[in-house]
Amino acid sequence: MSLAIRCFVGLLLFPVLLSATDRPNIVIIMADDLGYGDISPYDGWIKTPHLEQMAAEGTRFTDYHSAGNVCSPTRAALMTGRYQQRAGIPGVVFADPKREQHKHGLQKVELTIAEAFHHGGYATGMFGKWHLGYYPKYNPVRNGFDVFKGYVSGNIDFISHYDQSGNYDWWHDDKPATEEGYVTHLIDQHSLEFIRNNKDKPFFLYLPHEAPHYPFQRPDDRGVRQAGVGASADWARQKGVKPAEIRERYKVMVEEMDKNVGNVLALLKELNLDEKTFVFFCSDNGAAGKWGDNSPLRGSKGSDWEGGHRVPAIAWWPGTIPAGITTDQLAITFDLMPTMLAAAGLEIPTERKLDGINLLPILKGEHSTVERTLVWNGKAVRHGDWKLMLNGKGGDKVALYNLKGDLAETTNLADQHPDKVKQMQSVLKDWQADIDATTTPQP
Numbered sequence: 320m321s322l323a324i325r326c327f328v329g330l331l332l333f334p335v336l337l338s339a340t341d342r343p344n345i346v347i348i349m350a351d352d353l354g355y356g357d358i359s360p361y362d363g364w365i366k367t368p369h370l371e372q373m374a375a376e377g378t379r380f381t382d383y384h385s386a387g388n389v390c391s392p393t394r395a396a397l398m399t400g401r402y403q404q405r406a407g408i409p410g411v412v413f414a415d416p417k418r419e420q421h422k423h424g425l426q427k428v429e430l431t432i433a434e435a436f437h438h439g440g441y442a443t444g445m446f447g448k449w450h451l452g453y454y455p456k457y458n459p460v461r462n463g464f465d466v467f468k469g470y471v472s473g474n475i476d477f478i479s480h481y482d483q484s485g486n487y488d489w490w491h492d493d494k495p496a497t498e499e500g501y502v503t504h505l506i507d508q509h510s511l512e513f514i515r516n517n518k519d520k521p522f523f524l525y526l527p528h529e530a531p532h533y534p535f536q537r538p539d540d541r542g543v544r545q546a547g548v549g550a551s552a553d554w555a556r557q558k559g560v561k562p563a564e565i566r567e568r569y570k571v572m573v574e575e576m577d578k579n580v581g582n583v584l585a586l587l588k589e590l591n592l593d594e595k596t597f598v599f600f601c602s603d604n605g606a607a608g609k610w611g612d613n614s615p616l617r618g619s620k621g622s623d624w625e626g627g628h629r630v631p632a633i634a635w636w637p638g639t640i641p642a643g644i645t646t647d648q649l650a651i652t653f654d655l656m657p658t659m660l661a662a663a664g665l666e667i668p669t670e671r672k673l674d675g676i677n678l679l680p681i682l683k684g685e686h687s688t689v690e691r692t693l694v695w696n697g698k699a700v701r702h703g704d705w706k707l708m709l710n711g712k713g714g715d716k717v718a719l720y721n722l723k724g725d726l727a728e729t730t731n732l733a734d735q736h737p738d739k740v741k742q743m744q745s746v747l748k749d750w751q752a753d754i755d756a757t758t759t760p761q762p
């Protein structure tokens with residue numbers, strides 16, 4: 320490796336240590352099941368003025384991906400800065416206690432991004448969806464957060480707060496709590512309170528929204544679930560609802576979330592914290608089914624097609640990240656941990672090898688984009704513009720695409736480039752061997 324390359328990699332991985340007074344605040348806002356073609360900064364069908372503002376004042380990604388194509392895995396990757404498979408969370412942690420995965424969660428051996436910031440002197444708060452373990456030992460306050468108000472399951476009734484198994488799911492720290500209100504509004508209320516309470520010291524704030532995940536409910540809709548009556552009620556009630564109304568509900572849910580983004584940015588400006596705060600918005604995976612919009616991409620949530628994991632992402636930090644810029648840097652959820660720690664001048668953990676890179680030099684315009692190789696679920700691999708897909712639903716057993724000219728993954732080039740296929744298959748094999756050797760066991 321040349322000296323120039325070593326220096327470049329060092330800038331990507333290791334931060335310059337900052338004094339406590341110089342450390343920026345960090346805010347991560349994550350939507351749930353938001354599609355690449357849903358919001359207006361991506362020419363989507365839902366007008367989201369505050370996300371438009373965020374993009375106009377910051378940098379918008381066109382090639383950002385969730386590490387998983389469903390909820391829990393992406394959140395595990397965010398928390399650890401590593402492939403979710405290393406944390407032993409390759410799939411959903413289910414609400415149903417009869418399912419084996421209900422016992423799974425984020426094990427204590429994992430170092431979370433919240434723990435890294437907590438140990439670095441930051442106030443840490445989380446409001447919204449956890450989905451990384453149902454048992455008290457997995458609670459966010461046992462994983463580095465000073466304060467947590469939200470729910471631990473994959474989704475709850477926005478009004479009644481019952482989960483898919485008919486259990487009331489709302490917590491204040493690690494204690495069950497009863498709190499009335501529309502989930503998105505509660506996340507908004509608690510996040511603004513946290514910012515005000517910590518305006519005089521550095522803080523790390525994580526806002527994992529429920530919107531626009533089902534059940535599809537607007538603030539003035541009635542609750543669907545109740546004690547002992549879970550997810551089946553969602554669909555029973557919606558059998559009599561026309562698809563156009565479901566789409567309208569989805570739209571309102573995204574608009575309500577957008578208001579929270581606007582409120583957060585406005586409060587940061589009001590408190591003169593805007594130039595001292597790094598805000599990142601993204602989604603945990605692509606839109607599900609026919610309600611959201613992943614266009615122009617193929618596939619949806621649950622698939623390794625681009626529509627399952629290429630998602631909206633916007634970085635905002637006035638005075639540090641250039642305004643009105645679009646970047647085509649290939650990026651992924653587990654990049655956020657090394658990027659945020661570098662921004663804060665905190666040391667990158669060495670005891671648990673991170674899979675992500677520090678995106679800050681690229682976001683600041685100090686370096687050009689970096690070519691890299693990424694893997695999704697051992698079934699898809701990306702290198703440069705090339706993507707290999709194995710056994711994609713509705714596709715060939717082995718498929719090779721060049722995304723530069725075929726973002727919708729319509730033309731299989733495997734027969735024309737057998738050497739490329741062989742090379743990328745080898746990458747998948749090596750990746751799987753590495754994962755198998757480093758996976759954290761679950762109970």
